[in-house]
Amino acid sequence: MLPAERRREMARLIKNRGAVNTRELAEALGISTMTVRRDLKLLEERNQLELTWGGAVPLSFEANDIPRARKAVSMLEAKQVIARAACQFIKNEDFIALDAGTTSLELARLLPALPLTSLGVVTPDLEIALLLSGCDHISVFLSGGLIDPVSRACNDSDAVAYLRGLRLTMAFVGTNVWDAHHGITTSTSAKMHYKRQLMTSADKTFLLADASKYAKFSPWLVAGVERFDHIITDSGLTAEARAALEAAPAHLIIADA
The missing domain is CATH 1.10.10.10 (Winged helix-like DNA-binding domain superfamily/Winged helix DNA-binding domain)
Known part of the structure; x- marks a missing residue:
């Protein structure tokens, strides 16, 4: 050679x-x-x-988590657009899961204003739980376990065991990195197991991921993109990325402002 x-x-x-x-x-x-x-x-x-x-x-490889304070201001408009698109699927008396992360947080900010009388939300994310805990018509469940200081969420084996006892109507899963080839990956085995269980416990699964995270991957595989019912992202995807995702069974939703 x-x-x-x-x-x-x-x-x-x-x-x-x-x-x-x-x-x-x-x-x-x-x-x-x-x-x-x-x-x-x-x-x-x-x-x-x-x-x-x-x-x-590879240059697209991300082994470690991005600090939450940095993620909170990154691609904020795209996250808000994705959150608004996700809201249309939430119905009265649903029992949903919001994964940890700042895109899920933007979705959580919209929930109190939805025309609902009853909603159940389970989350590992401390900030999301505190945000929704003051809403009378929203029942909030925090999956317990050790708090990760970077993500400010509970996603250890205790949190996974908690999820196994739940039956969710839908799960909104977040990610720092994703693409059609490598699927949804994450930086630790604990987060991998937690996200997998979120998907297993839910009747429908949604991936919420902005385009800036595309074509990157981390060590631990959560699932291929074909495992999701819906993928909600923003208009920043390249034509090549769109074509690859549209070839998957998941329903691709390009949210736009």
Whole structure:
């Protein structure tokens, strides 16, 4: 294999697998770890990947959570548009789940004004629970467990066990990263298990994700996009991304202001 072909294959492997170490690349390509390191350095200089301790990740890979304060102001208008589109599906006497996150928070802000007399909401998100707790016609259930200081939400094994006892009419699932190929991924196994259980416990599932998060992925797979009944996003998606998502069974909704 010529060096240029080898580097293209190396870049492809890293893009598809996410975080890969030098030993794995050496075994996959039948070369020495020293050659891998040289190639990785060159690919980084060409802005095709990011070097890590002992390996590399694609530029679209996000291993860690973004601080909530930063997320709260990022793509705020898009999140509000998505939230308004999601509201149309919520009916009187529904029992819904709002995943942790700032897009779910924007949806929660709209719930008190909906023409409903009774609504049940379960959430792992402390801010959402506090926001809705003062509404007489909304019953709020906080899934318990250890509070994650970054997301300010409870999503450990206790929270997952709590969800197993519930039957939800719909679940609104958030994500920091997503695309048609890698699906919905997240930064920790705890969040993966929580989101999976949200989907299992609900009759209908909605993915709420703005376009700025598209074509990125994290280590832990929650589900493929085909597992959702509806995907609600904003108009910032590329034509290629739209085509890929429209090929999936999920109903794609492009929310617009």
